[in-house]
């Protein structure tokens with residue numbers, strides 16, 4: 001008993017010392033924010049609501065466009081002042097090239113680091129190799145592949161419409177579609193997840209975005225006591241090992257004990273490399289990465305301007321693209337479909353827009369797609385109102401810098417933005433109220449940091465063009481054939497779940513065929 005009290009007292013004292021340091025950090029910068037006790041009180045709230053972005057937005061309303069809060073005892077500055085954000089994300093990018101580390105992320109690993117977590121020159125090298133994957137020429141070549149996968153979706157929709165006329169959940173179909181698209185366009189592997197929803201890669205990828213208890217606890221520990229991060233990593237590793245052994249040993253193990261989906265995916269990416277080596281004439285992301293491996297380039301880039309990747313980095317990036325490309329794009333598609341179902345006038349307008357660009361028998365090209373302005377605005381407006389992944393947009397200062405309005409920012413400082421405040425700011429988006437769905441607001445040039453659905457600056461989303469193309473093409477085929485209606489089986493409001501992304505739990509809609 002005495003030992004427990006002593007231990008708890010020591011932990012509380014250390015914590016208070018840390019909190020005092022954080023307080024003086026914010027005081028020095030002259031910025032306000034919720035008190036540490038306020039944050040601690042809200043841990044329970046986060047655990048229950050799982051909506052950190054909502055708490056951040058509420059604090060922005062209370063404390064203004066620049067304030068600080070504590071994650072455990074780590075100070076984080078939240079900014080929704082667009083000029084200051086432009087300075088951080090674009091003008092002084094060289095001081096803010098890195099993201100903050102996820103609590104259970106092992107950057108010191110010999111297994112290599114992927115693009116999302118890479119820092120400094122390591123990031124620059126990887127990004128230079130990966131960027132050409134989505135060049136206009138490569139995008140043009142992807143259009144028939146994307147359309148082919150979407151045609152499979154249309155077949156599925158037709159079946160659902162007939163078997164479930166009152167309404168069906170479309171999110172599952174979108175997830176299978178975007179996974180097919182990533183595999184085919186980025187890895188050159190022909191899959192049919194839409195007809196095989198039990199594919200182990202698809203199931204494991206879905207699990208990565210589900211909250212799993214042991215990971216959740218170690219993640220919270222990582223946030224509150226980051227100094228012990230190596231310990232949390234070891235614990236996390238051993239919990240996974242134990243689970244994996246028990247799964248094999250116990251008779252019903254496979255049924256009742258989960259394995260870590262991320263680890264499973266990372267261990268099974270060799271399959272991709274083998275298939276890619278067999279199709280080496282293709283020119284996709286995986287081939288670009290394999291061509292850049294140390295085996296093929298002697299890692300010296302001064303003369304050739306070429307850069308190299310290690311095989312472990314290739315594996316890490318296969319995992320990253322599988323995860324990053326599938327959940328985000330399918331979630332965006334769900335939001336657009338929700339808007340169609342709830343805004344019949346805007347849906348009709350979009351259908352007329354698509355019909356005008358694509359009369360019957362028109363051969364669809366990337367150039368036509370790029371000319372369809374209203375379609376583009378429609379998607380951007382949806383992502384303005386329904387952000388997919390606000391909390392991943394953050395930066396860590398790598399070198400002390402003076403920022404106007406903020407003062408001297410020490411190296412290591414973590415900064416994040418509040419996407420909701422930016423996207424719903426009437427000064428940035430007026431005169432039509434930001435709560436109104438109004439795609440035409442994109443016809444006016446806005447502040448470069450007003451819309452940050454895909455992040456901002458040199459480190460924005462590398463898959464943005466690909467994501468927009470797949471969403472546009474899916475919408476074109478969907479609205480040429482059907483009108484989307486809300487289903488009487490569904491609640492009016494979307495039930496959202498937030499982890500790395502904010503996604504609707506499900507989206508039940510009804511379809512009506514446009515032409516017999």
Ligand code: HEM
Nearest residue numbers: 116324325328329332388393454455456459460461463467
């Ligand atoms: C609607 C769909 C998508 C949304 C909303 C989205 C959003 C984002 C955001 C907000 C970031 C962080 C940017 C920043 O920190 O400034 C990001 C980064 C990234 N995204 Fe996406 N994304 C989407 C689709 C995709 C797709 C389809 C891919 C892959 C094909 C992809 C791959 C990545 C990668 C690799 C990064 C890290 C880039 C880097 O650090 O250099 N994303 N994404």
